[in-house]
Amino acid sequence: xxxxxxLAQGFQIGLLPINLLYCFIGVLLGTLIGVLPGIGPxxxxxxxxxxxxxxxxxxxxxxxxxxxxxxxxxxxxTSILVNIPGEAASVVTxxxxxxxxxxxxxxxxxGISAFGSFIGGSLSVVGLMVLAVPLxxxxxxxxxxEYFAIMCLGLSIxxxxxxxSFFKSLLMAAVGVSISFVGMDVVVGKPRFDFGLxxxxxxxxxxxxxxxxxxxAEVFSNLEPKDQRVEVFQTEIRGLLPTVQDWKDSIxxxxxxxVFGFLLGILPGGGAVVASFLSYAVERKISRHPEKLGTxxxxxxxxxxxxxNSATGGAFIPLFVLGIPSNVAMAxxxxxxxxxxxxxxxxxxxxxxxxxxxxxxxxxxGNIMLLVLNLPLIGLWVKLLKVPYKIxxxxxxxxxxxGAFSMNNNPADMLVMLFFGVVGYLLRKYxxxxxxxxxxxxxxxxxxxxxxxxxxxxxxxxxxxxxxPISATAMALxxxxxxxxFIPALKRK
Amino acid sequence: MERFDWKxxxxxxxLGVGQxxxxxxxxxxxxxEPAMGFxxxxxxxxxxxxxxxxxxxxxxxxxxxSGRGIRLWAGVNWKGIAWVTVLLLGYSLFLSRLGFLLAxxxxxxxxxxxxxxxxxxxxxxxxxxxxxxxxxxFGVWLSVPxxxxxxxx
Numbered sequence: 001x002x003x004x005x006x007l008a009q010g011f012q013i014g015l016l017p018i019n020l021l022y023c024f025i026g027v028l029l030g031t032l033i034g035v036l037p038g039i040g041p042x043x044x045x046x047x048x049x050x051x052x053x054x055x056x057x058x059x060x061x062x063x064x065x066x067x068x069x070x071x072x073x074x075x076x077x078t079s080i081l082v083n084i085p086g087e088a089a090s091v092v093t094x095x096x097x098x099x100x101x102x103x104x105x106x107x108x109x110x111g112i113s114a115f116g117s118f119i120g121g122s123l124s125v126v127g128l129m130v131l132a133v134p135l136x137x138x139x140x141x142x143x144x145x146e147y148f149a150i151m152c153l154g155l156s157i158x159x160x161x162x163x164x165s166f167f168k169s170l171l172m173a174a175v176g177v178s179i180s181f182v183g184m185d186v187v188v189g190k191p192r193f194d195f196g197l198x199x200x201x202x203x204x205x206x207x208x209x210x211x212x213x214x215x216x217a218e219v220f221s222n223l224e225p226k227d228q229r230v231e232v233f234q235t236e237i238r239g240l241l242p243t244v245q246d247w248k249d250s251i252x253x254x255x256x257x258x259v260f261g262f263l264l265g266i267l268p269g270g271g272a273v274v275a276s277f278l279s280y281a282v283e284r285k286i287s288r289h290p291e292k293l294g295t296x297x298x299x300x301x302x303x304x305x306x307x308x309n310s311a312t313g314g315a316f317i318p319l320f321v322l323g324i325p326s327n328v329a330m331a332x333x334x335x336x337x338x339x340x341x342x343x344x345x346x347x348x349x350x351x352x353x354x355x356x357x358x359x360x361x362x363x364x365x366g367n368i369m370l371l372v373l374n375l376p377l378i379g380l381w382v383k384l385l386k387v388p389y390k391i392x393x394x395x396x397x398x399x400x401x402x403g404a405f406s407m408n409n410n411p412a413d414m415l416v417m418l419f420f421g422v423v424g425y426l427l428r429k430y431x432x433x434x435x436x437x438x439x440x441x442x443x444x445x446x447x448x449x450x451x452x453x454x455x456x457x458x459x460x461x462x463x464x465x466x467x468x469p470i471s472a473t474a475m476a477l478x479x480x481x482x483x484x485x486f487i488p489a490l491k492r493k
Numbered sequence: 494m495e496r497f498d499w500k501x502x503x504x505x506x507x508l509g510v511g512q513x514x515x516x517x518x519x520x521x522x523x524x525x526e527p528a529m530g531f532x533x534x535x536x537x538x539x540x541x542x543x544x545x546x547x548x549x550x551x552x553x554x555x556x557x558x559s560g561r562g563i564r565l566w567a568g569v570n571w572k573g574i575a576w577v578t579v580l581l582l583g584y585s586l587f588l589s590r591l592g593f594l595l596a597x598x599x600x601x602x603x604x605x606x607x608x609x610x611x612x613x614x615x616x617x618x619x620x621x622x623x624x625x626x627x628x629x630x631f632g633v634w635l636s637v638p639x640x641x642x643x644x645x646x
Contacts, residue, residue: 167546216581390605390608406637409637409638411586452532
């Protein structure tokens, strides 16, 4: 009963006209940037974070969350029609989606993608709603050693699941934590690593760092000459509603994708990308005709598109329950909560139920909005693919500059952002992952506090991290990942 | 083809050493009572260790392919990045003097001219609309106190 009354309270908040408006803006922008290749949800959340400073925390989170899950809907459009994924999580949709479009079945591909996304997204919200409260009650028992161990494990998994070298990713995590040391010390409140610069005396701002690494650096990367012309597949998009046979072929994939997506979304570094690839791999494994996957079969579209949306709901669990983000977009939501004076973690649901339940209810509403936006308006989204980047990139840069300035109304923050823009570009160029850096930067102060407090309470004994089952398991898993990354490197020698 | 970024490993190592030295200077405390330099020192050591691993990896890769690989700075669009950086730097420095509307208008004109061939009237129209609309949204609606500068509003 508690669950239903809380949900009813959430809907009261989510259905307020102002929150409906922010939810709509969020999912609309999410779909938009999902459709447009070259700008992702992380960059967009970074760009829009400053616009939320002056609105209520619930509205802010509703809008930013809408961008995140909305982008997963939009990403499939370009995969199916252009064979270019709008988002990394839609890469695998290209395999069957584009082939379906070539066979004149772009409509059912887009349709099942939207319905699968809706079902996966909605089921994952149910999972979030059911699991978050009991898990947060359990998390209240955690002490500093557990938090430190879980954060170490989270960063190790994010580094391990990264696309490139594990050691480069781990180095990025170490650099991210190190950047968080700039400014006031979290325990004694004295300045450190600020080099006497006023702009660094309060530490490196989250907004300049995010906008630099994701906004400016992304534009710099896109300034590189690329031999890639976007050509929308010339076909009439008809029959968006899948047939009974289409449903029969894809319902299993949709349900499996929902479960895999949700569970992988919870894992740090898992998220939508891994979920989409894994669910596609599972479909190939269990299919009675695996050779047909990749030639334009509908379950090849349904599975990854459902999974990547389902992962978005799962990703909220570690954020709301532990205050530990599982991916960069969640890290930005964590930043948004902190900017509004809220501390994500087990106490958030108890002390600020309106934020949690309002967000949950808005996700149900947002998924319905997305279904409406994605089916009838598909023609509009296709037209948007033709907006030239030469007009988009000056606008992105301007939003970055305004965002950095509006944090403290200080032009010096724009210089900090510019610095991270150049650094972020060079890091991308040399195949360093930015996600571990951002996650580590955001978790840095909590990690340091947990580490120091653990050592103080154990009188300097490092065994404190192995004394209780949860911290011991997390540390052992992190150690296992480290060793398993070293073994192939040693074998290569 | 693998990119041999061993020079970057040296930069990381130098940063790690610098972090350790500065952490030492501000005070490490002890394991039972860690001071504010303690964890930065540990992280500095981690950075040094990881950069050594990366250095070893890239050196081995260099040996295997007899030093052939992509040069460190090959393929970077220095000209484009430098120009955009200068424009954004100029914007940061002149925003207070020129004010938001003028500075944004000029920034957009320069950026749009950089981005490719656009008719002058289209460039000026987009620049004008962008500066006015962003001022309306951020300055008026969201009450961001932009510098007024020359136009005094």
